[in-house]
Amino acid sequence: MGFNIDDYYTALTGDNVLLAYKGSITTDFINNVLDTVEAKLQDFDEESKIRKKVYNVLVESLQNLYHHIDELPDKFKDEYDIKFGILVISKENSAYKISTGNFIRSEKIKYLKDKIDKINSLSKEELKDMYKFILNHQKLSAKGGGGLGLVDIARKTGNKLNYMFQSFNNEFYFYTLEIFISESK
């Protein structure tokens, strides 16, 4: 058996989950998540530094999802909503974890993998330089992205990005990303 998205989702949604969702990633969904998480962070009385980091990273990861989900062919539409993605936010000890998942066309994997590996290999100073270079030299794409999202996440968290590409069929993989935000950074 290949990779099972439901099993993966279930494994993520153990204890300590603040929010778990699988389905269409729409603008309304993003707005709801941001409101909900902001309220929860207030309730936890989290220090403002962490609150802002979590919120910022969440905005970037949701908008990355929103802009980059690849649509499965119609024959899967009973099984997976359009713009299908997953989002799980959990808190373990003092660290927050944001996990996202979405379908990606196999031909895009190499580019994305190389990009994340590159980001993970850089120091804080090098990430800053990379961010500034992209900011100053690359045009915004029609999707509005601009290639800064992952660099920004790595810079703000100070942690490595954890990713997996699991084969779904010949054309599609399921891409999962785990982001950790810890207090000491």
Added chain:
Amino acid sequence: MEPISIEGSPKTPTVKFDAGEGIIEIKGRSIPENSIEFYKPLVDWLEEYKKDPLALTKVNIQLEYFNTSSSKCILDVFKKLEAIHKAKHDVEVNWYYEEDDEDMLEAGEDYESIIRIPFKMIEIAE
């Protein structure tokens, strides 16, 4: 020139551009999915203002959050201001950040290193 005055929303900032007073202000949150749509009119306004700016233009940027899509648009705003500065008109940039918000301070420093206008970093108590 007609001033621009936009009320803030949960995902877009409060904006005040006033050619008569030479005031450029962006405050609040800037996290829309499509930031070009929001910023295009602001950049166009500055392009027009650039032709006949006041001797001193005061720029106040006080953002609580901004996404990477906005960060490029904010750079476009600064590039217009840089052109005004280059044409020998004074431009004063005040970059506000909340106490302890090192990420926002760093973001200001990033812009300062790209744009050749002096920035004043101003910490605000929460």
